[in-house]
Structures are given as structure tokens and as C-alpha cells.
Amino acid sequence: MIALPTPEEAVQRRARLEQTWADPKGVWGFLTTVDHKRIAARYIVTVIALMFLAGMLALHMRLQLAFPDLKILGPQMYNESFSLHGSTMLFLVSVPVMEAMAIWLVPLMLGQRGMAYPRLAAFSYWLYLGGVMMLWIPHVLGITPDLGWFEYPPLSGPGYSPGHRADIWAQMITFTEVAALAASVNIVATIIKLRPPGMTLARMPLFLWAMLVASLMTIFALPAVMLVTSMLISDRLVSTHFFAPAGGGDVLLFQHLFWFFGHPEVYIIFVPAVGFVTAIVETFSRRTIFGHTALVLSVLSIGVLAFGLWVHHMFAVGLPRLGNAFYTAASMAIALPAGLQIFCWIATLWSGRPRFATPLLWVVGFILTFVIGGLSGIMTASAPLDLQLTDTYFIVAHFHYVLVGGAMFPLIGALCYWYPKATGRMMSERWGVLAFALIFGGFNLGFFPMHILGLEGMPRRIYTYSAGMGWGPLNLVATTGSATSIVGGLVLVANAWISRKHGTPAGANPWGGSTLEWWASSPPPTYNFEYTPVVESIAPLWTDKDGLPVMTGAGVERREVVVTSAIDAVPLYRQKGASPSIWPLVAGIAVTAMFVGSIFTPWAVVWGALPIGAALTGWFWPQRPRARTGPFARRAA
């Protein structure tokens, strides 16, 4: 009968586990790590830097618009600014940060030591970084894309946008989409196959359902944008006629393919936030979430429904009325699952035994803000009414309310909530409340007036307006609010930075959470958990009166993860885990070279495939002994 080790044996066992899961030291370790926590951390750091840059772009734009007829930014600079701001926030921040949170949290919430494909996670980051550089290095060099975050042809076609700006935008998307697809496949496989023994689908926390749905949505949505941007590059580079009416092509084909991706994209950003909010509400209400089944069903239905709405981005294009009516109904219908989610969260707070702290404050801010965005979405969902609202500041207000309120606020709450787990310290509550007040207040002051500006006729993407339009005062208010929220963002980041060294030390479970990540120490060791937890309820840390049930047997001397069955999480086998490897970086560099080259010549695809093939060969190079049978057998002495 196997028994738990004695305390002295346990110390030695932990040391051996630490060794097995350790990275090499220094720069080599940095480049070769496959530790999901380190990979997630580098994603988060990159995202925060990009948010700062995108925020500076936004501030610049708001300064230009604060008064009529200003000359702070001319048209070229302004157009570059909104293109870079939108592209950065949507492709380089919003989706990657959700993936990063998943890469960090999913194994921990599953009581596992790593993800299903550790090297693929490293590769995702390098490719994402390639995408970041693909957009920002040209900006430094002065060839910034300048046609918005969804460059419609013919404006983005070869006739009206010579040079390579549009190609840079299109190829940046290819980078980030390959990275996102790789991360999504990884997350899906981890959630389906690496659950701890006993964590049946019914006992799976909502955050994991949310990430599963968001990742599956990514798999089905992102190929559309990869395809359409490749078609655009092809029109520009090798004279295809996909979007050229003169050659039999269709300008609307671009819009259909783009928005087939673009609409699910915003739900890919929102659905993980649903997971964050549920986790925070549950912990801070000190009761299991009300309506767990309703929440799971709502997330699943959003995942499916989101694919049937894309035409609502094209209501002004002149498509047949009856078709538009269908998309109006579908776009309004998605308010039902969203509305039920809101009810479940508030009902949990209502019937719980709450503790009040910053993460909960962000949840309240989320509810107050996101619901406004959802309701303005109901307005734009009406096809006839949308003809007044689309392409104006009303839409700018709407999508910022849903993206900032619906994704950023929960994300900030999540960062505050899991910060103690990741760093072992608590963030300052006082500074946290101040940051919240500045960000929440500043955001609403900044963006609510934009609803009115849109109704008063102000189109979007204009670099200036004349005094005679009367839009000046509301624009000034919007600028003031936006600037305030940026100050709040700086306070938030400063809080996070300073608390790393000076925050109150946190134990394993400072908030009293119910899910498995709170069982690991804060911060977790390289191997995350000493033993394999066994799950017997939906709230394992709240239902373990006699101690958390665990199993031994997952390897100590070599890296292993326990693979279980898809539905009932019955242990199946022990999978060898990947060791640190340079090949994800090498492969990332090879893919980057091919992507960059193919902006200039189609032959780059052919020649670029060779280094990629070489890198993949290195990646999968056999680690088993040479053959002892067959025509190439090694004749061993």
C-alpha cells in the first residue's frame, strides 16, 4: 500500500520535483523554457507594454479631437494612429491576453503540471512577438498601416494603396492568427484531456468551460481572417482579382469573410471574461455560483450564435432587407444568454456571504459598464436604425463599452484576483480603489458623450471637424475622461509593480477560493502541485473536510502529466512532458522569415518552407534509441 511520504521524505521529493521541472539558468533558460507560467508572464508583460502604447495613440487622437480644427495630428498621422490603435488592441492585446491568462491558469485550475503541448505554447508566444514586431517596427520606420483595423478593398487594394503598408497589416494578422490557433488547440486539448481524476465535465469550473468555448470559437473563426488577408495580399502582390470588380471580383466578399471572423472575434474576447467574472463572484460571495448550468449553456449558446451574426456589420451595404431582418433577430437574440449571465452573477452576490475587495469592485464596474454596451448593441442590432448609427461615434462608444467594460474590466479584476497566486504578494487595496475610480469614472466620462456625438452626426475616423458642427464641447469632455482613465491605468500598473516587492505576503488561498489553483503555493513551484488532486465536487477546496484527496504516481524523476478521459476524467496514461527546447524559438524565427518575405515575393512561401521544415525536423527529432532491427539497424557490439 502506497503511503504519503514522511515530512523529511516530502522535502526531498519536492526538491527532486523542482529539479525535474526546472529551466536551465540565465538567457538560455529564458529562450528554451516551456514552463506555462513563464510563457504566460511574458505574454502579459508584452500586452501591458502594448496597452500603454495603444493608450498613448488614443490620447494623441483625443487631444487632436478635443477642439475643432486642431493641427496636432494631420490626416496621415491621425489615420495611422487609429489604425495602429485598433489593430494593436484587437489583434495584439485583447485576444492574446485572454490566451495568456488561459496558458497560466488552465493547468493550475486542473491541478496539472503543464499544458498538453508545452513547446507549442512557447512557439505561440514567439510567433505572437513576431506579429507585434511586424506591426510596430514598420511604425518606427515610418511605414505604418493607415487604413483602419479592417482595411476594406478597394481602398486597401493595389490601385489605391501602393507600397507595403496594407501588406504589413495583413501579414501581422497572419502571425497573430497562427499564434492564436496554436494556443487555442493547446488549450482545448488541455481542457479535454488533462483534467484531474474525477473532474467530470459536470464538475468543471465555469472558467474552463469559457476557455474551451473561446478556444473552439478561435479554431472556427480565425481561418476566415487568415484566408481573407492572404487573398488581399494576393490581389496586391500577384494581381489576383478577388476583390476587384473589374476582374469579376467582389468588394463585399472581403467584408463577408472578414466579419465572419470579426464578429466571433469579439465574443472570443468576451467569453473568457465571463469565466473571470464567475470565478471572482463565486469566491467573493462565498457560495458556489448560482445557475452554473445556465451559465454553461449560455456560454455554449453564445459560442454558436456568434457565428450567425456577422452581417450586422454590413447593414449599410445594401443587402436584401429580409436577410438583414434575420440578422437583426439573431443579433438581438444573443442578448438573452448575456442577460441570463448578468442575473446569475447578481443572484450569487445577493444570496452569498460576501467579502469586499478590489476584484469584486471590478466586477461591479463590469456589470455597470458592459450592460450599457450590450444595450447600445441592441440599438445597433436593428438594421434600419443601424443606418443612422453605424460608422459614427455611436458605434465607437458601443464597442468601447463592450470591449472595455466587458473584457478589460473583468481582466483587471482577474489580474488583481490571481496576482497573489502568481507573485505571492497582495496588491494594495487603497491604490486599487483609486485606480478603479480613475479608470471607471474616466472611461464613462470619456465614452458616454460619444453616443450623443454619433447621434449628432459625427462620423468615425475623421481627424478633425469644424467649429460650426458644435461637436467641440462633448469632444472636450471625452478627451478629459479618456485622459483620466489613462492616469488610472498608470496607477494600476504602478500598484502591480510595487506590490511585487512590497505587498503583504499572501498565503496559498488569501481570498478563500474553491478551485484547485488555490491549493498550490503562492507563487507555485515549477512543478505546480506535489500530488495529483482528485476532484469530487464542483468546489474542491470547499468540500474537503477530511483533506483534499490526492493520488501519487505522476513521475518525479521525469516530467509527466496525467492524461484522463474526455468526459469522465478517468485516468488513462502518463504522458511524457516536454523538456526545455530551443526549437520553438527557431521555428518561430523561420516562420517569421517566411511571413515577412512573402510580403515582397510569392516565392518566399516556397523558399521559406525549407527553414521551417528544418526547424520542425529539429523540434520532433527522435529522442529514442537508434533502431536495432531493419536495414538501418545499429549493429551494437
Place this chain on the structure above:
Amino acid sequence: MTPEPSPRLVGDLAYLSEHADGARHVVWWGNLGFMLIEGTGFLLAIGAYLYLQSQSPAWPPGGDALPGLTWSGFFTGGLLLSVIPNIWVLRQARQKREGRVRIGVLAMTLIGLTLAVVRWFELQHLGVRWDHDAYGSVVWLLMVLHTSHIVTDLGDTAVQAAWLYTHEVGADQFSDVEDNANYWSFVVLAWLPIYGLIYWLPRLA
């Protein structure tokens, strides 16, 4: 603050094998994920083809030649025939028969190479250039997408064949062969609707 729960031993996992077959293996799911991604890409490209066709008064548009049936016929026939050795390799991998798997994967490599050459000729006989009109563009789009799958799967199979001969063949390698065979089946299946659309829809419509 909730006190940290102390662990309670309820079992041991050391008895578990270090390998698994088919859908039990975690890599199988990555292969499936990749098929979903590529399959979605194919479906969308097919959607683009049908969309452009619906916008065009004639298909192919006036003056464009129909794509040739000879080389495409060879290719399609060859591809369908390749299913037989592919399924055979799959079975041998499931039964963990080392010698047969080695021969089978080598054979699939040679078959893939032959089909790639046939595909090369097929591309010369599409009857239209990609830059001639939207019809040409979308036909080449579908062909390039599918060809890239033929080529990358060929590369995969070739490297796999080499390593099967140079290194020991363990349980994980049989799983890899199975995954690769499944992917080849996917490549064959993906071709069928594309073949129908490119070569027969313009002739029947």
C-alpha cells in the same frame, strides 16, 4: 482565511501505462484540432468560390477555358486509390507491427511523391491564370490550398519514414503513424468537394 487542506491519499497512478492509442492519446486531439482549422479554411474558400460564381453571369466567365479533366482525373483516381495502402498502414500501426509499418509509410511517401508530380501537371492544365480574372483567382486559391496540404503531408510522411527506419519504433511512433494516416484521409476527403466544384460544376451548370 480558509485553512490549507492537508492531502489525503486515495490512490496511486504509477500503474498507468506511459502510452495510449487513438483518441486516448493527447496528441490525437492536436491532430484533430489541426484538421478542424484546415477544414474550416477549405470550407470558407469553397464559400468564396460559390459566392463569386453566384455573382458571375457565366461560369467560367466568357472566354475562359474549362479546366482539363485528364491530369485531374489521374490525380483524383490516384488519390482515391491511395486510401487503400493508407488504411492498411493505419491497421498495421494499431496492431503495432513494426516491419509492416516501416514498409507502409515508405510506400505512402513514394505514393505522395508521385501524386505531387501529377498535381504539378494538373496545375499546368487548369486553363486559366490566377491573375486573369476572379474565376482564375479562386480556382488557383483552392488548388494552392489543397496542394500545400499534399506537399506538407508528403514532407511529414517522408521524415516519419526515415525515422522509422533509423530509430526504434515505440508505442508513440505507432500513434504518430496513425495520426499521419488520419491526416492523409482528411487530405483525400477535402479534395473531393473541391474536385467537384472546380472540374464539374462549370460543366454541369
Place this chain on the structure above:
Amino acid sequence: MGRPAAMTRTRSILPILLTWLLGGCTDLQSAISPAGEQAGRLFSLLQLITWVCGIMYALVLLFLGWSMVRVWRRTGGDDAPIVDPADRGLSRSMLVWAGLIVGGLTLLITASFLADRHLASLRSEEVLRVRVTGHQWWWRIAYRDSTTGRWIETANELHLPAGRTARVELGSSDVIHSFWVPNVAGKLDVIPGRANSLDLTPHRIGWFRGQCAEFCGAQHAHMAFDVKVESPADFALWLAAQASPAALPADPVLARGAAIVTEGACAMCHAVRGTPAAGRPGPDLTHVGSRRSIAAGTLTMSRGALQGWIANPKALKPGTTMPTVPLDGADADAVAAYLESLK
């Protein structure tokens, strides 16, 4: 003194604030100051949806606020967390909430569908045909003269007879634009390779403004057009005037200007009917002097504006395709005077 004075001050600040914030809005490019059938119907729909959404938001606020107040008084702390309670009351409430949402959405989907149908039913047979072509960054506008069948061309200013329906046929000569006169109707995109048409039925007489609402490149911000809604009689007079050829120059200065415009570089891009100038790439100038603004709503019409625009178009509209035509002082004066005279 004291409290009453402070309250009075606060009460007077709010209206002043609101007036400053909103009063500046001139209502000549506003979706919430409808001057036409289509915009009017949409405004009603907006009001309905705003009420319904406002009520839903208020309910969410109430529920959230009530929860916070209710549990504020409970001690959190060290009680054991609640795991999987029965929640029967809350489950029933959730069904009511779901019912409210379904009811509200059904109402709004129906209202939207009815509004759409109403707007479609407004499409009358007897319409004034107007052809609007979007260019980077101006609007070519042409009216069909139903008696002669000819197209009467102008640019950047749209006149509409009140009480009649104008069917605007939209086309693009380059990229995607969007035609939007919010006071009269919703917008419709102007798409190369696609024929869209939009019905406008204005009923309030006055000046309004339209603006391009789809990003179309560097000067998207300066692609507006003036809209004048006038009585059918005034409209007929205006259209007849637009159909007539350009006014002949009345004095030597104007003649000098006319010579430069109609026989020089300008004629390569601009048309002045009744003169040799028949250029198509740029706006028709036959009656440019009668317009309210130039450069697609960028500058108010005046001789000085004309002169400044011609002297350096790129300074006012960086990226414009109109080249700088160098003219010395006297020539510049003459050209500006001539164009101003083309009423």
C-alpha cells in the same frame, strides 16, 4: 444665503452645462432632429428602444444595488462557504427575468421589422432621380431632367424638393464611401461595382449637411456636402438655373478669369458648360458661385475661400488630388472673381 443660494447656483449650473454641451450642436447634421420621413421613423424607433433599454438597465441597477445593500450588513469572514444550495426562489426569479428579456427583445425585433417595412413601403413610384457618385474626396451629383431625359450635373450640394421622394442612385468611381444625410434618412454605402439606391423624403425646409461615413482615405474627414430642402417651386427654379449654361463674363476681369479657367489647366479636370472646359475628373463648376461651400463642405463659399483653395489646395486638404496651379496675383483675383460669378 447659505444653503438656498448654493442650491440656486447648482440648479442654474446644470442647464448651463447641458446647454453648453448640447446647445452647440447645430442640428444640421443630426439624426435626432428629423426633417424627413425616413429619419423621423427611425427617430421614433430610437426612442422606443431607448425606453425599453433604459428600463432594463434600471432593473439591473436596482437588482445589483439591492444585493449590495442586502449583504453589506452580513458579516463575511469565517463562516463556511455555501456549496450548491437549493436556490428555488432565485430560480423562479431567473425565469421571470428570462421572460422579461424575451418579451423586450420580441417587442424590439417586431418594432424594428415594422419600421423596416414602413420604410420600404415609402418607396413610391413617382420619384426624383438623382445620381450621386462618390469620389475621393467629393460628390458628383446629377439630376435627371424628366422632360429632356438629360442629366444635369453639379457637385457637393444637393437640393431636394420638400414633400417629394428623391431616389438617390449611388455609385463610386474609386473606393467605398457612404452617403449620409442624418436629418433625412439613414446612410447607405457607395460601393464600386454595386448599384445602391436610397430614398429621401424630406419635409422640413432648410439647410442640412451630409457627410461621407465610410473611411475612404486621407481626406475622409473633409468629404461633406450641403443639402438644401426647399419648396417644389423653388427647387424647380434652382434646377432650371443649374441646367442653364455658365454665365458669360460681364467685364474684362471676369473675362480674364474665364479665359484661364476654361482654356487653361483647370479645364483638364473641370467642366463649365457653355465653354470649352469639359473636364470630368473634378467637380462641375458651371454654377459653383451659387453653392454654399467649396471643397466638399470644407470651406464656406467666398471669393477669399476660392482664392485660398486654388492657391494651395494641399494646405487645406492634404492628400487632395487637385494640383496647385501657380497663378500670379492678378490672375488669381480674376479666376476667383470669375468663379464667384458663376451663379
